[in-house]
Structure formats: C-alpha cells, structure tokens
Amino acid sequence: MIMELTVDLHAHSVFAGGTQALKLTPEKYSENKKKAVNHLKKTNETMPLKGIDLIGTGDCQFTIWTDILKEVVIEDTPGIFYLEGNFHTRFILQTEIIFTLPIKKHSKIVHIVFLFPNFTSVESFRDLLTSWDVKHEKMARPFVKCASQAQVSDRIFRILEIDPFIEIIPAHIMTPQGIFGSNIKLTRLSDFFGPVTDRINILETGLSADPQFLGLIPELDTKTLISNSDAHSSALHRMGREFTVIRVSKIEYSHIIQSLRSNKVEYTVEFPPEEGRFFLTGHRSGRKKPGVHDNSQYCYFSPQHVPEGDICPICHKNLTIGVFQRCMEVAKAQGISRNLNSIIPKQKFIRMVPLIDILSKARNVKTRTSKLLIRDYKHIVSIIGPENILWKITLDEMEEKLSGQVDEPILNALRHVKKGNFTFYPYGYDGEYGTLKLGEQGNFQDIKVIKSSTPLQQKLY
Template sequence: MELAIDIHAHSVFAGGTRALQISPEKKKENRKIAISHLEKTNFTMPMKGIDLIGTGDSQFSIWTDILKENLVENEKGIFTLKNLSHTSFILQTEIIFTTKIGKRSKITHVIFLFPHFSSIDMFRDLLDSWEVKHKKMARPFVKCHTPNQVSDRINAILDIDPWIEAIPAHIMTPQGVFGSNIRINRLDEFFGDVSSRLRVFETGLSADPEFLALIPELDDRVLISNSDAHSSALHRMGREFTVISLDNFDYNGIISALRNNKIVYTAEFPPEEGRFFLTGHRAGRKSPGLHGENEFCYFSPKHVPKKDVCPICQKNLTVGVYQRCIEISKEQGENRELGSTKPRQEFIRMVPLIDILSHVLKIKTKTAKSLIKNYHKITELLGPEKVIWQMDSNEIVNKTESRVDTKIINAILEVKAGNFTFDVPGFDGVYGSLVIGKKGNFEEINVIISSQKKQQLDKYL
C-alpha cells in the first residue's frame, strides 16, 4: 500500500507561533489549546491527502500526557484520536544538537521517531543524565563538546530500541548539518561515527532531491520531505510530504520502508521559494553590517562576490543553499552541476494550494476566510490536495467548470505544468515571491541594489 506521511511537525509548545503566548502557569488553558491543535490536525490532514503525521515534541511531558490521554494505538506504534480517527499519528520529536567545530558552536536539528511511549521514557532518562533542560523546552538542546560526543549520544538514543530512527532535519538550512551557519562539508564533521547509522535525511523547504543530487555523500541515503509545521493552519501542515510504499501498516512497516528507500515520491516546495536559496543580504538588516530599507543583494553561485563579502555592508553574506550544494560537491571531490546527476528518487515540485489561492485572489493572510472557503470548494470537487497534483488537467477542468473561478483553475494548471517561478527568489531569510506563468533561471542572477554605495560596488562586480 501507499501512504502519504509528514513526520516532522510540532506541538503548540515548540516555539515559533502561538507557543510564545503560552505560559507554564496557565496549565488548564495550555491543555485546551494543545488538544484543539490535535483535533484541528486530525481534520486538516485528510483535506491535504496526508494519512499520517508526526506528533512533534513527543518527550515534552505536558504534551506526552495529552497524547497518552487522547490517542489510542490502532496498529503497533500508530495512533489515532479517540472517537475521531481521520488521521494517524506517529511518535516524533525534534532535538537540537550543538557541538564545537573549531572555536565556534554549530547547531543541527535532528528528528527522532519512537516505536512506543516506553522508549520515550527511556529517551527522557538519557536527557536527564546529560542534564538537558527538556522540562521547559519542547525542542530541547543537547549540548556536546565534540562531534564524538554527538555520535555517542545519538548512538545511545538509537540503542534504546532498534526501531528508533534519527533523521537529520532540513539539512541545507542554517540550522541543518550542511547549512551555512559554520560550513562543514562532510557528515562526520558534525555527527562523528554515527554518520554511518544515519540513513534517512530531510530535504527541508530550501532543497529538493535535484539539488541534493549535487552532494555525493547523499547518493546512497534516503531523502524525505516534511512540513515542519508549527501550527495546524492549512498553509503549514503537509506543505511538504513523502509518499512511501509499505508492506505492513504499522510503525515498523513505516521505518522499514524509509530505511529501504521505498519512497514513491516526495512533494517539494520549489527550493527557490525557500528562505535560504540564494546567497545575499536582505534589505534593512541590522547586523552584521547595516543595510538601508531599500538596500539588498542576491547572487547565483557563479556571481557570488569573492570571499562571500557583501558589496553593500562589507560583511559576510548569508550563503544560500544552491551555493552550499556546489561547494560541498567540490569538497567531496566532484564538481557536479545542477541536473548532471539524476536524483536518487522521484519527486514533484508543487505550490501549496492555499499559496496559489492567496496569489490569484491577492489576499496575503493565508488564514483568511475567503481563501479557506475556496480551498474547501476545490477539494470537495477534486478530492484532497495531494490528488490534484496527480490529476489529469482535463479532469480538473471538467470537474470544476463554472463552479470555480477560471483564474484559479488556470493557475493550478500552470503550476502543474511547471510554469512558475519565484522572482525575487528566497535569500537571507526572506521567502521567494511567487510568479505564475513563467519559468525561472537561477544561473545568471547578480543583483545589487544600493543607493549610497554605488561607487564601492563596482570593484566587487
């Protein structure tokens, strides 16, 4: 059977959105918000066409208790909400590992999947023994001194149960292992010996299998894609996902499918939409180096100024995913170019339906009622969002004719045909801006906008 999964998500306790407003004193209120998140997730995922989602933050004790009280185990290691079983859940968390690389400290996020609650208890004991503050933080830090210690600790977690899986998260973002924040070029420079036990890697919103095919070390690894959603809103949940083929619908079946690369395809955000696609400095940045409200620059890898120095503020640019992939390819002894190596697995590039609606209807707030209304109408006519990306274009037209604004349907068809791009593409923490109806070329971008420092710019060009 095929299963659409999104195994990197968060509870409302993980920081990022509403969690900031949740104070530990308001226990009752916290529980209410957390349970309603669970229920919303349960109803949202079927509209997206996703069968199974990670619980997020599974070791965070308030959340663990809520999960224990509200979920029932239907198949071994697979849970659903009591009485409202539309979506399956798997026990999952994300932990932040840090270690010294030279004199600086590097951060890397890692997803963990657990087969049962008792393995989470043992995981928590380990965190206690390392004096990790996991009671106050849903996404705790495991601070290590060396890559060897990172290795020992991940090994210790994996040794709790042979079915626990560790998956380096969003590997090309600044908080991912190959990201720009302290650049390393091999997995063992951060993970030490445990690298050989890591089989599955998350592409993240900023990369996809085509870009990761530039990195030789990932050739025999498995790539998956997840939403990393911090809220149950439609534009967050399942914005990326993975379709796997499995023999047994239970936890072990899912882990076996992942480990053995039974990936049917991943559904990917176009990398150029991601916030760290190109190298650059955004407008209005305060540090390092000052940019005015209208001063910014961004570059394709071959146009990046020497030593990655910003022509506007003279500080180091935020190095983008594309440049990192090229650098790592070179450092690993190959000079791969984009498109020269076939991606290890199938994938589709799509734009989440809610983003298309927001673009066509010119409504920026992605949770606006009129967008949600249109979303519901389209998915009622066509089926879950996932199905739309595989549906024949004629069928889409026939099923929606005269019932959905043709501008919306045309935009969906253009995206299906790959006629879309992001102009400006994402760089230095800013998401790319969607343009539907034309294709992009990211090889020749060399943009510097600076009012006062035009003189200085020329020598960097």
C-alpha cells in the first residue's frame, strides 16, 4: 500500500553550537542528557502540531549525542526510531557536515546533510572522520578540510561505501554556505564534487529558495528537490518550517531512501523565499555588522539593481550575494536563460507563511514563543488539524471552519495570506529574516534600498 509520509530531514540537536565534550564529567553528562531528552520530548510535541511524521536527529555522529540517543530511542522499523514512551514522532539518523576546498586562495565551504541507516554505520563514519583528523569530538557540525577536489570526491565515496543506503544531500544549495552559494561562485555541482556528483540525487532547496527559483537552473531538472527546516531549536516557528511529503510503501529507512532517490516527492512545503535570510543581495546594519556599517546603514537589492561588481555603496566591501541573484547567475553560467515568471516548476510545492508568524502579526506580539501565541496556535490546530492542513484547504473551507471560532483580527490575517495579499518589508537579506507585512503586495524583482546617514562616495551605476 502506498502512503504519504511527511518528513523533515535536516535538523540540529542541542549540541549544534558545539561543546567541550572531551572534558565532560559524569555530572555534566547527566545534565546534557537531561537537556537532550527535553529537546526530544519538545520535538515530540511540536511535530504533530505541524503535521510532520519523521524528523532528522541532527548531529548524529557527535559522540555524546550518539550515546544519549542509543540510550533513549527505540528502533521501530529498520532505521526508524522513536523516543521511549512517546510514539508521535519518528526519528532518522541525520547530520550536517561542512566540507571545505581551497579554490583560488579562498576556501569554498559546502554544507552537506548525510542520512544513516543505523548506529553501526554512524560509528564507521566517525572512524573515517578520526582518520582524517576531523575535530568531530568538539564540534557537532565538524569541518572536513579537503586539499583537492579529488579528495572531496574520494572522501565522500568512502562515506557512501560504508553502507549502500547512506544518503548525501547538499544542504541549502543557494545560500552562501551551499554548493551554489556566493562564497566562491561555482557553476556546476561537479566543480566541487567531481566524480561523486553522479551519486547526488537529492538536493535541499533551503529557506530562501523554492522549486520555482531552482527551476531557473538546468542542472537541477533531473534531481529530487526536498525541503527541510534546518531547525536549531524545537520552537514552533523553527521546527518543520519547511518539509517534504513523499510516497512510500513502508515506513522503513531503506524505503524512504529509495523513494527519495527515485523522486517520489508528492510536494514540498516552502517557507516564503522572500522571508529567507539570504534572499536579496545586501549588507545589514551595524547592529549585526559592527565595524562595517553603523546602526543606521544598510542596503539590499534585487538582481537587476545590484551595484556593479557586487560592491556595497556604503562600505565598499563585497555585498552578501542573495539566493535570487545566485539563481540567475548559475542559470546564465549553465547557458540557458529562463524567466522566473514563466517557469512551471517540475515539482509541486505549497507556499506557506508559518502560522505562528501570522499570529504574531495579528496579535502584535513579537515574541513568537509567547504563551498567548502558542495558545492561539493550538486552538486553531484543534479545529483544523495540523498546520499543514491549513495550507492545503481552500479559503472557503478555512472560513467555514474558523468563522466565529477565532478572533476577527486572526481570521483577517489568515485571509490575507490565503489570498496572497502579503509581502515582506524588508525582504530577507545578508542573514536577516524578512519581516512579514499583511494586506499589501510587493515586487521583489524591483527593489533598491540604500539607507545611509553619511553621503555615499560612490556612484551606483
């Protein structure tokens, strides 16, 4: 029997920030274990509200985390786990590793998600990392520093040789730390991966892109595109903010991998790219870019308005290139010019604005973990079902279910989103999330904003 399974295959554990694992005392271990188990329990509460069946453990090779997982999870079917006593959410062994490669005096950084069928393969993977001198005991998301492209390819082949069902998924491929990101501009997957490119079947869209934007890039036409939250916390506005619905015949690890490899993706659910932290090209204010800009200075641009040479008109340093611009550049470099507006995505997807963000606007409460917002959220879910249902039903169906049940400002905010009557001001750029604005529409293809209290020394065009 074929069934739909909703998955989020890229998340992080409570150890993602790194910890001095080697120096851990037994007391520290039990403190960490408590933190980690709490995270799993919260995940168990959050995922059903979102309508997600299965999520990655994150950081699965990080020794302290592997040890805790082995203690507290139970294998349900081969490669699929649940937290003892909590059956709502299933877990899959997953991590994100950072590969680096020197290119023209710089270091190309590429984040890669790996999925593992069992703990034995995770341990063999860790042995490989040790043999390559990777500091995996201190970092949950370690760096694998490679000297050449041949070494990148060879090392990934060696990881994949551990077990035929280990899967490689280049992460958030258009962001600065993705394969096509701006830190060093590459044109094709093989520019980084070399011969192992043939083993790459699945790529992650990332929060700032979706199948429509990625439809600009010819090389991706034959690939499976999936969406994941890349969540670093179990909060409602982070976990499951993007996910993928696949068709499987059994909820077993190997079936899930086969389904992904053969592109049995029913649809992905996408965060609005314009809200993503790297959507437009720009430089943020000094509040988060100290020493470069002062607090009143920032700028961001749609591709057609980016200053020549990608140079910031305020500080004259290189701008952080947005995902939108990179999609256009990679498409052009691959020799085919496609128009974003006329692309018919090969893969179905649903755009959603996270419900908690809409509630935050409707209630004018900024803290998205506030009790009031969570109460509203759970109330809506109790009427409609998990959040993913809200994005599948029609406007009329939503009205029918929610009229008289929720406060008018909330219903009104939901109407705006359902009708596509929203934008972001500003859009996401240079590591800043976009800010939702309801009841207005914007054109992200025609944006040029430069805010500076000091006169610009450079002509723009």
